[in-house]
Amino acid sequence: MIDQHTLTRLGGIATAHQLRAAGASSEQLSAAVRTGELRRIRKGVYALPTASRDALTAVVGRGRLSCVTAARTYGLWGGDDTRLHLQLAPNTRAGPRGGCVRHWLPTESHEELWRVSLADCLRSVGRCADEETAVAVFDTAISTGLTNPLALQDVLAGTPANVRARALLARPGSDSGVESIVRQRLQRRGHLVEQQVHVDGVGRVDLRVDGVLYLEVDGFEFHSDRQAFDRDRQRDAGLGSRGLARMRVSAAQVRRNWPTVLRAMDAILAHSVNSQGARDQAGALACSTY
Numbered sequence: 001m002i003d004q005h006t007l008t009r010l011g012g013i014a015t016a017h018q019l020r021a022a023g024a025s026s027e028q029l030s031a032a033v034r035t036g037e038l039r040r041i042r043k044g045v046y047a048l049p050t051a052s053r054d055a056l057t058a059v060v061g062r063g064r065l066s067c068v069t070a071a072r073t074y075g076l077w078g079g080d081d082t083r084l085h086l087q088l089a090p091n092t093r094a095g096p097r098g099g100c101v102r103h104w105l106p107t108e109s110h111e112e113l114w115r116v117s118l119a120d121c122l123r124s125v126g127r128c129a130d131e132e133t134a135v136a137v138f139d140t141a142i143s144t145g146l147t148n149p150l151a152l153q154d155v156l157a158g159t160p161a162n163v164r165a166r167a168l169l170a171r172p173g174s175d176s177g178v179e180s181i182v183r184q185r186l187q188r189r190g191h192l193v194e195q196q197v198h199v200d201g202v203g204r205v206d207l208r209v210d211g212v213l214y215l216e217v218d219g220f221e222f223h224s225d226r227q228a229f230d231r232d233r234q235r236d237a238g239l240g241s242r243g244l245a246r247m248r249v250s251a252a253q254v255r256r257n258w259p260t261v262l263r264a265m266d267a268i269l270a271h272s273v274n275s276q277g278a279r280d281q282a283g284a285l286a287c288s289t290y
Contacts, residue, residue: 002024002029002032004048006022007046011051011112011113011115012048012050012055013045013051013114014045014046014047015044016046018111032046033046037049041056041059042062047059057084058114059113059114061086063086063087063088063102064086064087064113065085065086065087065114066086066105066115067121067129068081068129068137069085070085070121070124075144076141076144076146077137077176079133080133083099083100084099084101085128087103087105087107088103089107090104090105103127105120105124108120118146122147122155123159126138127160131166132181135169136177136180136184138169139170140177142170143173153167175196178218178251179206179217181255182207182254192210193207199244202235202242209265212245212272213265213268213272215246215265216246217249245268245271
């Protein structure tokens with residue numbers, strides 16, 4: 001009998017050696033292939049019918065999913081690069097070519113045949129992706145608890161200096177890659193950006209910009225359900241009832257129309273500063289005529 005638990009734990013793809021170690025005999029493996037319970041995708045390697053196409057492509061090509069492709073399988077930000085990234089052993093010259101990015105790097109031991117370890121994933125992201133995407137991947141890895149800032153620096157210790165420098169830009173607090181990108185872009189602009197700010201009666205707000213603008217970043221282009229939409233509106237109303245400057249942006253706006261977002265943000269910040277200046281001036285006049 002084939003141990004489905006072992007196969008599922010390994011991502012749906014396993015070697016004959018792994019399956020035999022879990023109790024399957026050669027006869028049982030052959031029978032599972034005949035009945036369609038398993039697919040034999042290359043010599044000594046078997047997969048469940050539900051195994052992902054990308055994973056199968058990687059294993060057939062004698063590589064592993066790497067970089068942002070692997071990052072997505074770990075639940076991390078993957079950016080806008082939809083190409084298939086594969087990591088191959090340095091002495092391997094095989095592997096798919098069309099539409100693939102091939103990384104010839106040493107691969108640390110990892111029981112999953114179809115993707116690199118989390119550590120190798122973070123190293124390849126640091127080397128291959130642009131800085132903004134790499135930092136967003138690091139941020140989401142920290143926020144999901146898969147790593148922490150010190151552990152990340154240890155993982156990248158043997159990488160080039162520019163990769164290690166990217167780790168120093170990573171911060172906890174980003175619930176999504178889009179939120180990380182907003183933080184990075186605003187900080188590069190010179191803004192003071194605080195994340196996960198608590199507001200009494202409202203709860204946590206994604207970002208506070210320059211101490212006055214409360215910014216919410218929707219991680220997806222559309223709300224998943226009506227309840228999520230209503231919760232967002234309640235939070236907006238709570239901020240508004242307290243007279244706090246607020247703004248909500250979507251992932252689509254950040255990724256496709258960032259200049260418009262900036263113009264709106266600048267207008268709100270300028271109005272907030274002017275309003276505060278007027279209040280301060282009125283307070284000063286009141287004191288002088290008392």
